[in-house]
Amino acid sequence: MREITERDLELLATGAWILGAGGGGDPYHSLLAMKRLYSSGTTTRLMDPDDLADDARIAVVSTMGAPLVGEERLTDPEVAARAVQMMEEYVGHGFDAVMSLEIGGSNSIQPFMVAAFTGLPVLDADTMGRAYPEAQMSSFAIGDLRPYPLTLADPRGVETVVSKVPTWKWMERVSRKICTEVGSTAATCKAPRTGREVKEWGILRTVSQAIDIGRAVHEARQSKQNPVQAVVDCEDGRILFEGKIVEVNRRTTEGFLRGSVELEGLEADKGHRMKLDFQNEFSIGWINEEPRVMVPDIITVLDSTTGEAIGTEAIRYGQRVQILVLRAPEIQTTPKGLEHVGPRAFGYDLDFESVFAEVQRT
Amino acid sequence: MRRIGVDVGGTNTDAVLVDTDRVLAAVKRPTSEDVTSGIVSALNALLDELGGDPGGLDGVVIGTTHFTNAVVQRRDLEHIGALRIGLPSGAALPPFADWPQDLAAHVSGRVVMVEGGHEYDGRPFMPLNESDVRQAAKRFQDEGIASVAIVAVFSPLTSECEERAAEILREVSPDIKLTLSHNLGRVGLLERENAALLNASLRRLAESTTLAFTEALDTSGIKAPLYLTQNDGTVMRADQAEAFPVYSFSSGPTNSMRGAAHLSGLSDAMVVDVGGTTTDIGHLKAGFPREANTVVEIGGVRTLFRMPDLLSIGLGGGSLVDTEHHTVGPVSVGYGLTSKALVFGGGQLTATDVGVAAGLSRIGTSPASTDSIDEPVISWAMNRIHEMIEKNVDRMKVDAAPLPLLAVGGGAFLVPDSIPGISEVIRLEHGSVANAVGAAIAQVSGEVDQVFSGLGREEALERASSIARNRAIAAGADSENLRVVDVEDLPLAYLPGDARRVRVKVVGETVSS
Numbered sequence: 001m002r003e004i005t006e007r008d009l010e011l012l013a014t015g016a017w018i019l020g021a022g023g024g025g026d027p028y029h030s031l032l033a034m035k036r037l038y039s040s041g042t043t044t045r046l047m048d049p050d051d052l053a054d055d056a057r058i059a060v061v062s063t064m065g066a067p068l069v070g071e072e073r074l075t076d077p078e079v080a081a082r083a084v085q086m087m088e089e090y091v092g093h094g095f096d097a098v099m100s101l102e103i104g105g106s107n108s109i110q111p112f113m114v115a116a117f118t119g120l121p122v123l124d125a126d127t128m129g130r131a132y133p134e135a136q137m138s139s140f141a142i143g144d145l146r147p148y149p150l151t152l153a154d155p156r157g158v159e160t161v162v163s164k165v166p167t168w169k170w171m172e173r174v175s176r177k178i179c180t181e182v183g184s185t186a187a188t189c190k191a192p193r194t195g196r197e198v199k200e201w202g203i204l205r206t207v208s209q210a211i212d213i214g215r216a217v218h219e220a221r222q223s224k225q226n227p228v229q230a231v232v233d234c235e236d237g238r239i240l241f242e243g244k245i246v247e248v249n250r251r252t253t254e255g256f257l258r259g260s261v262e263l264e265g266l267e268a269d270k271g272h273r274m275k276l277d278f279q280n281e282f283s284i285g286w287i288n289e290e291p292r293v294m295v296p297d298i299i300t301v302l303d304s305t306t307g308e309a310i311g312t313e314a315i316r317y318g319q320r321v322q323i324l325v326l327r328a329p330e331i332q333t334t335p336k337g338l339e340h341v342g343p344r345a346f347g348y349d350l351d352f353e354s355v356f357a358e359v360q361r362t
Numbered sequence: 363m364r365r366i367g368v369d370v371g372g373t374n375t376d377a378v379l380v381d382t383d384r385v386l387a388a389v390k391r392p393t394s395e396d397v398t399s400g401i402v403s404a405l406n407a408l409l410d411e412l413g414g415d416p417g418g419l420d421g422v423v424i425g426t427t428h429f430t431n432a433v434v435q436r437r438d439l440e441h442i443g444a445l446r447i448g449l450p451s452g453a454a455l456p457p458f459a460d461w462p463q464d465l466a467a468h469v470s471g472r473v474v475m476v477e478g479g480h481e482y483d484g485r486p487f488m489p490l491n492e493s494d495v496r497q498a499a500k501r502f503q504d505e506g507i508a509s510v511a512i513v514a515v516f517s518p519l520t521s522e523c524e525e526r527a528a529e530i531l532r533e534v535s536p537d538i539k540l541t542l543s544h545n546l547g548r549v550g551l552l553e554r555e556n557a558a559l560l561n562a563s564l565r566r567l568a569e570s571t572t573l574a575f576t577e578a579l580d581t582s583g584i585k586a587p588l589y590l591t592q593n594d595g596t597v598m599r600a601d602q603a604e605a606f607p608v609y610s611f612s613s614g615p616t617n618s619m620r621g622a623a624h625l626s627g628l629s630d631a632m633v634v635d636v637g638g639t640t641t642d643i644g645h646l647k648a649g650f651p652r653e654a655n656t657v658v659e660i661g662g663v664r665t666l667f668r669m670p671d672l673l674s675i676g677l678g679g680g681s682l683v684d685t686e687h688h689t690v691g692p693v694s695v696g697y698g699l700t701s702k703a704l705v706f707g708g709g710q711l712t713a714t715d716v717g718v719a720a721g722l723s724r725i726g727t728s729p730a731s732t733d734s735i736d737e738p739v740i741s742w743a744m745n746r747i748h749e750m751i752e753k754n755v756d757r758m759k760v761d762a763a764p765l766p767l768l769a770v771g772g773g774a775f776l777v778p779d780s781i782p783g784i785s786e787v788i789r790l791e792h793g794s795v796a797n798a799v800g801a802a803i804a805q806v807s808g809e810v811d812q813v814f815s816g817l818g819r820e821e822a823l824e825r826a827s828s829i830a831r832n833r834a835i836a837a838g839a840d841s842e843n844l845r846v847v848d849v850e851d852l853p854l855a856y857l858p859g860d861a862r863r864v865r866v867k868v869v870g871e872t873v874s875s
Contacts, residue, residue, distance in 0.1 A: 029552070033454045068813075068863065069482050071550045072516045074452035155450040156488065183481040250851075266757070318645070318652055318671065320757060 001121060004046050006038045009112065011214030014308075016108030018213055018231060019206075019326070021298050022312040023281035024105015024131030025067035029075045031109060037077060037116045044112050047097055047121040049204045056195035057093060058123060059084045060140075061110045062101035064152070064175065065185035067313060070106070073185050077113035079155050080187045084114050086151040087189040090161050099123035099198065101138060101190055103206040104131025104281075110187075125202040129329035130298045132341060133280040135175070136168035139331050140193065142340050143201035147171040151189045154182040203329045209235075217307045227307025228322045238355055240285065240293055241274045241323040242266050242304065248317055261301075261315055263323075274323065276301070278312045283346045285323065293355045294348070296328035296341045325355045363420050363871065366408065366584070367802025368401060369617060369795070370426045376798035377404040379416060383627070387411040388795045397428065398574045405582040419586035422579060423597055425617045425801040426590065428571055429564050429607045433661035436464060441471035442562040443507040445498055445531075446555065447478035447490060447523045448515035457513070457555055462662040469563040471507045474498040478523045479515030483815045483861065487515055495527045499534035509539040509565045511558035515551060517544035519813050539565045546608065548811045549863065553657065553666040560663060561608040568607035572600045593669055595620045595650050595800070596807040596869055599838055608667070611660055616670050617800030619644050619651045622768040624803045625790045631766045632755055632784065635796070636773030638680040639694040641751065643673045643758045646768075648847045650869075673758050677750050679773035681713040683743050690716075690746050704731040711735070713776055716743045723775040748778040755781055770796045807847075807869040808833030815861040823851060826864040839870035 013027040052058075061084060063075065088094055098111040098118070103126040111122045127138035135141065150162040150171060160178050165171045179186045193202075213231055220230035232239055243263035250259035258279050265272040275286045282299035285292055293299055301310045304320045332341050333352065343350040364381045370393060378388045389407040394400035401424070409416060432438045444457035457473050458466045476498065478490035502510055510531060514523035521544040528540050543558040575588055589597040591613040598609060619633045629649040635642045645652045651670035658669045676692020680699040683690050695702040695710055702708035704715040705726025717723045719732035719740045759765065764785040769777040770793035779787050792799060810829040814822040827846060835841050848867040 029455060032460055036454065036459065066482070068549065072482070073448075073487075074455045074551060076451065076454045078454065183485075183487065 001045050001047050001051060004044045004112065004122070006035060008211055009034050009038075009109070011211045011218060012108055012207065013214065014217050015210030015213030015215075016103055016105060017309045018217070018300050018302070018324075019108075019129070019210055019298060020104035020131040020309060020311070021281040021300055022278055022310070022315070023067075023133065024102060024107060025070055026311060027106040027109050029070065030106045030113065033075055033077050034109060034112055034116065042116045044115040045121040046207060047123050049123065049125055049199055049202065052097065052123065052195040052199060054194065054196040054199075056096040058193045058195065058198055059087060059095040059098045059114070059120070060101055060127065060190040060193060061098060061114055062107045062188055062190065063110055063185065064179050064188050067311070069183060069185045073183065075106070075113070076155055076187075077116055079153050080110055080113040081117035082159075083151050083153040083187040083189040084118060086153060086159055086161065087149070087192060090149060090151065091192060095120055095192070096195075097121050097123045099202070100126045100207075102126055102128040102131050103203075103210055104128060107131070108207070108210055122207065123198065124207045125198060125204045126206045127201075127203060129203040129206050129332070131281050135172040135190075137341050137345070138168075139201050139203050139329070140191070140197070141168040142331060142337050143197075145193070145197055145201060146191055148191055150175055150191060152178055152182070152186040153188075154186055156182075158182050201331070203331065221307065228302050228304065228324060231302070231307065231324060235326050237324055237326040239322050240325050240355065241272070241287060242269050243274060243321065245315060245317055245319045245321065248315060259312070263321070266320065276323070279346055280312060282312065284343060284348055284350075291350055293323075293325050294343045294350060294352060295346055296332035296337070296352070297355055298326040298328060300324045300326065327356055328354070364417060365420050365802045366405070366416065366422045366586070367798040367800070368404060368422065368424045369614065369797035369801055370397060370401065370424065370428070375400040375404045376795045377408040378792070378795055378798040378802055379408060379412060380624075380799060380802040383624075385625070385792045385799060388792055388798070390795065397426075397571075398578045401575070401578040402581050405578065405584060409582065409584075416584060419584065421587045421589050422584060423589040423591060423801045423804055424575055425613050425797060426571075426610060427612075427614060428610075429567065430611045430660065432564060432567055433465070433560060433663070436468050436661070438567045439468045439563045440509055440566045441507065442469055442559065443471050443498075443502040443510035444473045444555075444559060445495070445510055445512045445527060446473075446475045447513065447527060448487065448551070449475050449477045451479070451487065451515060452551065455552065457511075457559060460552060460664060461556070465661055465663065469559065472502060472505055474501070478527075480517075480520050480523070482516060482519065482813055484520050490523045490526055492526070492530060495530045496534065499531045502531070502538070503535045508537075509541070509562045511541045511543065511555070511562040513543040513551070513555040513558055516549070517542075518547065518549050518554070518811060541565070541605075545606065547809070548666050549813065550666050553664050556663050557608055557665045557667065560660065560665070561606060564607040565605075568604045571607075572604050576600065589804070591617055591801050591804045592807075593667060594653070594807060594867075595670075595804060597804040598806070602837065611667055612669055614797060615642055615644070615672055616651055617797045617804070618642070618770065619646055619670060619800065620649070620803065621796030621798070621800030622646075622770045622790060622793070623649050624799055625792055625796065626766075626768050626788055628766055628768065628788075631768050632759055633768045633770065634751060634755065634774075634777050636769070636771040636776050637678050638699055638772065639676070639678045640674045641677045641771075641773070643675070643754050644670055645758050650847055671758075673754055675750060675754050677713065677747065677776075679712065679714040679717075679776070683711045683713060683716055683739070685711070685739055688742055688746065690743055690750070704734075705729060707731070713743070713747060714773065716740055716747070717773075717775050720744050747776050751777055752781050756783060759783060769793070805869045805871055806834055806837045806839040807867055808835070808837060808839070809865070809867045811863070811865040813861055813863045818860065819851065819862065822862055822864050823849065823866070826866040827868065830866040830868040834868045834870055841870075844868050844870040
């Protein structure tokens with residue numbers, strides 16, 4: 001168990017935004033809310049999964065909704081905590097720790113907001129290792145763990161419990177409907193987990209991983225080194241392409257932001273073109289029309305000079321960027337994992353081939 | 363169109379008279395402490411050049427850094443009230459939440475949050491709590507607050523709550539100055555609120571500044587409508603500038619790029635402005651600088667202002683040439699160029715000296731001094747300078763097709779004659795007053811950035827264009843020659859009903875008087 005400082009949270013926000021793979025929402029507001037709590041004396045703690053008892057009870061939290069709505073209806077730590085309190089009231093017991101559903105984007109900060117009000121330690125783990133658009137893409141769904149119950153809280157006192165559903169997909173459909181009705185943003189507490197379940201199916205130590213990435217970026221910026229290269233070194237990642245955005249196409253189908261961006265190569269990639277498809281997050285990349293990178297590998301687009309991640313809603317014509325690829329968590333590259341988060345889960349008839357496997361071959 | 367353009371810079375106040383496509387006169391005078399007398403002196407000098415008579419004028423357009431400097435230097439700001447409408451959402455991040463403490467201390471008078479606001483699709487989020495608004499109004503009045511920013515959740519979608527609150531505040535204090543956030547733009551509550559708060563804090567200064575500008579015109583005997591330039595290369599009338607001073611933030615670089623476009627007659631080109639310390643590189647598209655995508659900070663406050671996307675590199679006429687490490691810049695002699703450079707009898711080797719030695723320029727008072735520079739030094743230093751410019755032009759250029767490049771600013775001779783990807787390097791007469799020219803030829807714009815739901819894409823774009831056109835006309839544009847310079851639409855993730863955020867910008871010439 002270690003104390004998390006304000007500086008740790010800043011690093012976490014930077015690292016988590018990079019792990020968001022273009023989605024998950026900018027953690028800026030959540031970080032700001034935490035800084036205000038810290039300035040009035042709040043502290044939070046991070047717990048290593050090794051310190052978790054098998055019968056410990058863990059709350060899994062996230063804010064669900066459209067990132068754009070979050071730009072107007074600002075995040076509220078008290079409402080995040082209320083969703084957990086509702087779950088305690090519903091299941092009739094308290095929790096020993098709280099963890100995030102997804103480390104990518106603003107949900108990385110969600111358990112810390114809950115911790116600030118409940119005093120619970122935050123578990124160093126999540127269920128995605130990045131950001132994904134839907135609940136059935138979590139590692140708990142890959143592990144076929146029970147998908148219910150789920151609580152949703154809205155600051156106006158609209159409080160809902162989804163008490164039972166047969167599958168993770170049903171949970172996604174029903175909870176999405178409720179979320180839309182209250183304005184497309186809601187604080188949620190997902191199905192509670194035991195310590196044993198988290199240790200077996202969770203994606204472990206991703207909070208520390210995000211903090212490490214954030215530290216690499218901040219230190220590189222401070223010493224005027226290349227922040228993108230710093231992430232590569234820190235995560236053993238790979239810069240796949242450097243270029244400028246020459247085309248952006250977006251459309252909504254089935255409630256998702258889908259589309260593609262096209263890049264024209266710069267520097268070493270001059271003369272080559274890259275196309276990146278996204279469904280909230282970047283899903284697949286083609287260089288000169290050949291598929292070269294795909295989910296579950298983490299595809300991120302970083303500003304070439306600042307190393308700041310650029311989200312799929314904010315990517316624009318003319319930006320100068322580098323395409324960075326980070327390794328997918330192991331569980332997502334198993335046959336069962338690929339059923340949930342591989343190229344076919346996103347509608348591409350392709351067998352998953354990791355960028356990193358290719359590196360080893362050559 | 364016959365206009366006077368004035369650029370009030372940190373060092374010089376430039377004034378030009380532009381008639382349609384021609385620069386008829388151009389002058390440079392030192393900027394004065396009180397701003398006004400520098401403008402008067404520049405205008406008088408301009409009139410002298412014209413034999414005392416500017417002829418029939420369509421307007422005087424002033425570009426100024428006055429309001430940006432007030433925020434950056436924390437001076438002349440007023441204590442304001444902040445009214446946020448959106449409870450019970452957002453209470454954890456009240457107004458001023460992300461401001462630097464010293465600036466907040468200068469500006470934050472009384473902060474009040476009340477229930478109200480809307481959802482993303484226009485449904486009410488909570489009914490506006492009118493009695494709380496009335497109570498806030500009385501409190502502002504009791505505390506002597508004269509300027510208030512009103513911000514409601516999703517007001518760019520529907521401004522109803524902000525308008526109603528404004529009515530109530532005016533009922534209580536008829537003379538109160540109000541800034542309604544939906545007038546300042548985009549979705550993004552904190553950033554829009556920050557813009558509204560900054561604007562409210564500048565209202566008193568805006569009033570006295572525009573009055574001083576008007577007096578400067580009167581003193582010079584010039585009779586013409588007064589405009590101020592905005593950061594997107596368009597103008598606003600003086601009365602509008604009084605209400606929205608924040609729109610003038612960082613209009614200088616924009617004016618310079620627009621001026622270069624005008625002087626060359628080109629609307630799509632790269633622009634390289636070589637100053638004393640830095641070189642600004644930008645990309646003109648449809649006659650306007652391409653906008654930056656990042657969040658812009660003014661005096662440490664995050665905003666969503668429209669700013670030109672410029673790459674600034676540490677290379678200028680005053681850049682020091684280091685013969686030991688074979689580097690040029692980023693250290694510069696800056697304003698000391700005319701005393702420290704070799705060609706001005708000084709002892710420092712600068713980029714200007716190398717340019718003169720290479721026969722590219724004849725500036726300076728002792729040209730013979732460059733004979734002492736070794737031939738190999740001239741050659742590697744010029745190579746290095748050309749390399750820096752070429753590499754960064756390529757970074758800023760987003761089109762694969764070759765484009766012309768406009769070289770302006772005092773150090774324009776440092777720009778090479780041929781650059782890969784550039785069809786032609788054009789050096790401009792009057793390039794050193796491109797700023798003032800840009801001010802003189804600025805257009806007016808109308809912009810919309812709003813979420814539409816329940817409409818098809820075409821219909822939504824059509825409706826947005828029509829709102830933008832009406833806004834441009836309201837801002838003084840001639841309805842006959844409006845053109846759309848920017849369209850962007852963004853479907854909203856997860857939102858049903860084909861919801862999309864549409865952004866359209868329309869510009870046009872001002873109506874001739």
